[in-house]
Amino acid sequence: MNPGPEDDGRANRGGTGAKALDTDALLDDPGTRIIVCCGAGGVGKTTTAAALGLRAAERGRHPVVITVDPARRLAQSMGVEALDNTPRPVPLPEGARGSMHAMMLDMKRTFDEVVEEHADPERARQILANPFYQTLSTSFSGTQEYMAMEKLGQLRQSGDWDLIVVDTPPSRSALDFLDAPERLGRFLDGRLIRFLSAPASTGAFRLLGAGFNLVTSTIGRIVGKQFLDDLRSFVSAFDTVFGGFQKRAERTYRLLRTPGTAFVVVAVPDTDAMREASYFVDRLAGDAMPLAGVVVNRTHPLPEGAGSSLGAADAESAAASLEEGGVHPLASAALRLHAERVRVRGREVGLRDALLSSHPDLRVAEVAALPEDVHDLEGLRRIGGALAAAAGGR
Amino acid sequence: MSDREHGPQHPGDACAGARLHIVTGKGGTGKTTIAAALAQALAADGGRVLLVEVEGRQGVATLLGSPPLPYEEREMLSVPGGGSVSVLAADAEAALLEYLEMFYGMRRAGQALNRLGAVDFATTIAPGLRDVLLTGKATEAVRRRRGARRRPSAADPSAPFHYDAVVMDAPPTGRISQFLNVNSEVAGLARVGPIRNHADKVMEVIRSDRTLVHFVTLLEEMPAQETRDGIAEISELGLAAGMVLVNMARPPLLDDASLEAAASGGPDLDALAAGFGEARVENPRELAASLAGEVRGHALRVRLERRVRSDLEDLGRPLLELPLLAGGVDRAALDELTRRLAEQGVRR
């Protein structure tokens, strides 16, 4: 084996004197009951959540990890390939002191269960069969976020777990995770939906005064009368359930504010993801939600030893001199790779320092990019180890 | 032209004759960039092409470094040899108002709906309605004849088409089949009525054999997996998959034997040190040990990329490759990508 930064996924703190995010301390603290991994799309939220869960189990805790849309092979390796909404035990490698469960969020099923719990059987049946409910529960943007929170609330309530690690849905923006559930609530409460679903003789119509006929007849002409009928029955059936929803969402949000919760914001070192991370950190502070720190995933640290002091320009001119002579292609390739690495690293450090200069107290841990995807427990272990190493606690 | 026609087979040949090109792929793989390059390639030698974006993100404006684009087909790019690319940043709200006006002459009602938030409504609870409006806009441009800018039905059916081709910068693979399957999406909500008729017409264009869905991917596992899943899904819907476009490809820096050695046991440290010595860098031995990890990482990545590539080849779709351009994508880089597409056979 050939050790090197590409090889062991080791993280480092980067030498700016910034405080490191100490994930082992977080995982070992029995007061930590919920960890929420959030961040922009594709940055490694699912991977980080699973890696933290595994690390916690190896250190003696009994976590459950709620994953959302995990990559197929990763799900397989955790034994949660089926979308069944139930925590399943993860077969752990030898030597783990605790245990781990994982589940894959099924948003429609979670939604169905909430409806069934809150409405009498007849009404629940009506709601579940309504085409609007079906769109809402499968494709409304925000439902997945809402249901991830709903599931978190349920698992927390059950008291079966000493630690719940929550992955968040893939969305363009990290903020969606906090905003989407409210948007869903606002929408269901909205003026139009009331209006459209009100029977023609009620006050809602009179309030709108002249012109409403034009509007309803327009809507009717475009979408057909049946559309309006479906909508009306949906809203009236859903009304009974909905009060429950709002309250539950509020309760879960309060849970997120308690000291037992820790947010871990995941980013990758590119401009967009780091900007997202910065917004999200501010937003958490604004909402008084407890932030543990930021994981900068998939970084490209410089190698240890002599390579750390060889600059890009020197490496390139050395490579050029070899290429000119047409000799030592391996060495010249290594020098080109190194020059590229130094430039990439320079940009990464710049992005990290910019984040730290606007948030001086932020705790950061870096996880180096592994050369291949993370799709098994061994890969997760390396990520967990890299996170821990960021605090110097290997 | 004739040398192309009689020349060797190119993977991009499969594109010729298609009128609607739908470009999808995992988020961030380069859909917007490739869609723009494809539009330029199709416009070569006097073509008229429309590039439509449907996600309301002003991706094309960002790419071209222009201010946000209005809801309007606007000629933005001209191609050597006289071709042109118009750009439309479609949004559902404007499309709905236009649709109401065009088919019902209901401008006032449309405005009232808008004030009520009905359009918001359509784009939230019923994403199917939004998709029907957006795909409807693109398919209307495909069907449009010259001399009839607005009402397709009023056109002389023997007039030539207004655009030679339409390229859509489409939603990512995770949503593409739902987006394109407007018929069934709408069917649950509107079983009869004008929206339904409209959806049927849109579906006819999307299902036609002159519509192709292209997939942009990287040589990484997740985007390749999404490409595989996406092709399977759209094929099931009866839509035709077009090209698989491997974007941001990087050439390997080593020959196969060195790659193999570096990937398995690590690079030959003696050879590295000897080379560093020859190049007169300091501490060649220490440096060799220090840089070995980078070389091995490169070799592992190339090995992974090759495996992904060969899996993509097994899909049986024409495979095209576009290089990673240093320094990001400006106009010159876009022209370079256009040239690479043309080289691989892409034309009208």
Ligand SMILES: Nc1ncnc2c1ncn2[C@@H]1O[C@H](COP(=O)(O)OP(=O)(O)OP(=O)(O)O)[C@@H](O)[C@H]1O
């Ligand atoms: N440190 C790392 N080194 C190498 N690959 C990584 C690393 N972290 C994550 N990956 C890979 O990156 C891809 C995306 O990771 P992941 O699925 O965890 O992201 P995500 O934020 O959950 O994405 P989404 O927003 O789509 O849910 C996966 O293929 C994963 O294996």
Ligand SMILES: Nc1ncnc2c1ncn2[C@@H]1O[C@H](COP(=O)(O)OP(=O)(O)OP(=O)(O)O)[C@@H](O)[C@H]1O
């Ligand atoms: N061949 C290339 N070489 C270098 N950079 C590229 C290349 N193709 C795309 N990019 C860059 O990659 C980034 C993503 O590209 P683009 O916006 O086209 O992707 P997208 O798939 O449309 O993303 P989204 O899913 O966010 O819409 C952009 O910064 C773009 O400039």
Ligand SMILES: [Mg+2]
């Ligand atoms: Mg994920």
Ligand SMILES: [Mg+2]
């Ligand atoms: Mg785009």
